Amino acid sequence: MRQIQQLAEENGNAPAGGEFTVAKYDSGYGPELIWQAEKTGAICSASPKVISRGCDPSADIAARRNPGVGTFLGGSLHNGQWSVMLMASGETINQISCQGRNIPARKSYSVDVGGVLRTVYTVSIPRDLQGEYRVAVQRDGAPAEDRVALIVDRDPVEC
Template identity: 50%
Template sequence: MVARVGSSAAAPSSAPPADSAPSAKDAPGADARPVFPEDVKRQIVRMAEDAGRMPVRGEFSLAEYDRGHGPELIWQTEKTGEICTADVVGPSTTCVALTSIPAKRVPGADVFMGGGRFYDHGQTFWAVTLIANGESIDHLACRGRDFPARAAYSTRIDGISRIIYTVVIPQELQGEYRVSVQRDGQSAEERLELNMDKVGSPVQC
């Protein structure tokens, strides 16, 4: 169940602070770390208070994307355990109910909050959030091209590690991606459908 509301930014003890959010692989040629505007952050905090979705211990993480998309704030709410993200545009917040998270495959990787389309240097991309349950993601691959997954937030739900990742894929490469993961100290590979535009057969990837 996904709810879109006004909310603030924060995360539980397992989440890194905004200035040290982990990255599975730095984007090639990445510039300085993105900064979430303080004035927008204050708006999000006020909305979180009003909605009863304040973060655990008032902390938050910064979700970074490749190609300059974002950043977003990500946190787990203190009262309900929902995981929320806040976009600088609007600003707007999307929350995922705690009850919907354990249903994800364990171990396994799934799309977490869908994705958003954006443009960079004349190209169209999809920014997608993924969740890894009981494993970690290194990168995704399609047609011989690798796309890094950036770790944005981690927590434990029902005793299982849950890590939220961001990934950016070109609009022209949609379909079944190969996902390289680490599971119990061993490398493994999964398949994950990323067909954000609902492209008909045959898909590009």
């Protein structure tokens, strides 16, 4: 983890207050670190396996659909599952589903960007079940549905 912190500092993306949040996946991938860069406000992620995953600039995060759900910084294949991060803007994810299979979403990190609460979740999706997932969310205290495309390396299935 020290190597990640050192690289973040060298790249000008040192975490605000020196604090990282540890994100875990149901697939066993990780741990992955998430933080907000002190100087730029970007949201960054890295793991010992993927040290330079990267950062999403705060202006790009602020421009995301609100309310809405989207992918965040790609995915990693581990134990036959894609370990993917989702970012919810102005809503809370309860679970995602495709073809009748419910996939849990783990809340990992929350921060205000552009006056909207942005929350990063981890999900582990089967490699053979990539497509546009249904996302059960809470929006303004009421249940709602959103959709997110989780297509990493194959032709999508219909969810």
